[in-house]
Amino acid sequence: MNPQVSDNPYLTGKVLLFDKPLNWTSFQLVNKVRWLIRQHYGIKKIKVGHAGTLDPLATGLLIICTGKETKNISTYQAQEKEYTGTITLGATTPSYDLETEIDQTFPTDHLTEDLLRKITEQFTGEIQQKPPIYSAIKKDGKRLYELARAGETTEISARTVTVTDFDLTRIELPKVDFRMGCSKGTYIRSIAHDYGAALNNGGHLSALRRTKIGDYDVADAVGIEEFEAALMKG
Numbered sequence: 001m002n003p004q005v006s007d008n009p010y011l012t013g014k015v016l017l018f019d020k021p022l023n024w025t026s027f028q029l030v031n032k033v034r035w036l037i038r039q040h041y042g043i044k045k046i047k048v049g050h051a052g053t054l055d056p057l058a059t060g061l062l063i064i065c066t067g068k069e070t071k072n073i074s075t076y077q078a079q080e081k082e083y084t085g086t087i088t089l090g091a092t093t094p095s096y097d098l099e100t101e102i103d104q105t106f107p108t109d110h111l112t113e114d115l116l117r118k119i120t121e122q123f124t125g126e127i128q129q130k131p132p133i134y135s136a137i138k139k140d141g142k143r144l145y146e147l148a149r150a151g152e153t154t155e156i157s158a159r160t161v162t163v164t165d166f167d168l169t170r171i172e173l174p175k176v177d178f179r180m181g182c183s184k185g186t187y188i189r190s191i192a193h194d195y196g197a198a199l200n201n202g203g204h205l206s207a208l209r210r211t212k213i214g215d216y217d218v219a220d221a222v223g224i225e226e227f228e229a230a231l232m233k234g
Contacts, residue, residue: 008041013069015076017221020062026053032224033064040231051076052184052213057097060210061218079214080164083180085207087192090174092202095134096189106202108174116176119198120166128158129190161186175206 196203
């Protein structure tokens with residue numbers, strides 16, 4: 001017999017830390033968590049939401065709130081994020097990542113470690129950036145990625161974001177690994193693209209992992225299979 005609804009801690013409200021798998025959307029993970037809770041407790045409805053989207057090609061920390069805790073989602077969204085990842089120089093893509101094919105290539109022989117590290121300084125502090133055209137931002141009621149996939153061009157306004165740290169952790173051209181701390185709303189894909197342009201080269205994001213949101217760390221997160229197993233055990 002399923003536990004009684006009155007014993008359901010997820011309705012009272014929980015903050016769950018997940019390590020989002022590669023190729024899953026944030027909404028897919030939310031839907032899976034909601035379905036598992038509903039099935040286990042035999043309930044029809046429960047509020048479940050995430051505190052900050054991760055792209056399908058990114059992995060790492062996704063905060064999911066349930067029940068009454070969903071009222072606090074905006075608080076978690078506002079906290080500083082930390083990411084690790086890889087920028088591949090010498091090539092650009094329309095989506096600024098691996099979602100689309102390479103459209104331009106550039107030689108990288110002239111790039112030096114000193115130059116690569118110096119240019120990171122242009123991307124720390126308050127910076128202006130334009131979100132990628134392949135993003136979930138809405139314009140005139142449509143997602144930008146819907147317009148982009150339909151071949152439509154649209155003007156995107158720049159926005160101010162804050163990058164607290166941009167450290168290169170490994171340089172093995174054409175790939176550069178990094179660690180970055182940044183504010184809500186920062187598009188790491190845009191930084192990868194703009195970083196390549198600032199080098200008079202090209203760049204796109206080839207790997208991304210979110211490691212922290214505020215004081216929450218991906219080291220404390222669980223996978224969806226681990227969550228399901230724990231739920232079944234009660």
